[in-house]
Amino acid sequence: MEVAVLNINGKETGRKINLSDAVFGVEPNNHAVYLDVKQYLANQRQGTHKAKERAEIAGSTRKIKKQKGTGTARAGSIKSPVFVGGGRVFGPRPKDYTQKLTKSLKKVARRSALSLKAKEQSIIVLEDFNFDAPSTKEFSNVLKALGLDSKKSLFVLGDSNKNVYLSSRNLKSSEVVNSSELSTYKIVNANNIVLLEGSLEGIESNLSK
Template structure:
């Protein structure tokens, strides 16, 4: 697939790039996408939840009443889960929610998303540019010129502080470095903008 490279004003520069069929032309694998999104979200969880069990609650350990002759059930402690203020049965404990996922599956998931967006004309290659100052209106003008209306992800070559600061107040767009691209941002974006200098890197790590 061949795409025109556009500039900051959204105009064609006259340059064209050929997208790798191994990265932008595969048949999307929805299950691989689901697995990697699931792993990404699991890794975001702190897992620090904790509820006190009967051995941990602060209540008297004195036996409530005598064992026999009351006509009621036999009880030995107020810490029992059946009493208000007692311990929690099978309460949550600190744990790690992460799980292993093969590198090939993760790469397939990213290729699947990129291929889906490319097939629907939702990938744009942008000539490298820098913003002179962090101004949100300048970034909005760039998006409008590029014809981007929905949620978007802009993959840039390196740390471009002014670009990042200009975009961070916009809820429907995100700027990320080529080394920080993750499946969640890709899935969330209706349109993906890729800087000309970061395209080769993306193709090399995902083949």
């Protein structure tokens, strides 16, 4: 698949680059994508939810009223769930939501997600760039030049670039990651994927095996 390389002004540089069919041109496996996205979201859950049950409530243990003669139901403890401030019946307890997938399945999912974006023509290849200092304004200008200022976008860098990363942090609609941090969820969640030239070698070498 041949794609034109753009500069940060959104203009074609006159160069074209071939995207590997082994990564960007496979038959998408939708179930693999589903499993990988499901795992990513599950692993974000902390699982620290907890409610106190009857035995954990701090309160008096005395019998709050006599057993008979009141005309109402028996009551032995103020900690009972039927009273305000009592314990909760079958309340939530801490739980580990972590899921595991094989490395090969995760690669299939990422190849499938990238192929779907390529099929939708939602992948942009951008020549490598840098800023002299972190600047949200300059990064916003890049988004406007590429026509992505009103869309969710994912920029994939080849190497760690602190200035570009810091420039994007205040923009909710855009995210910057290294090629090694690329996940199926982030690919699917973005409307457009912007691949810097330096990231292609890492992506293709990691996912083509």
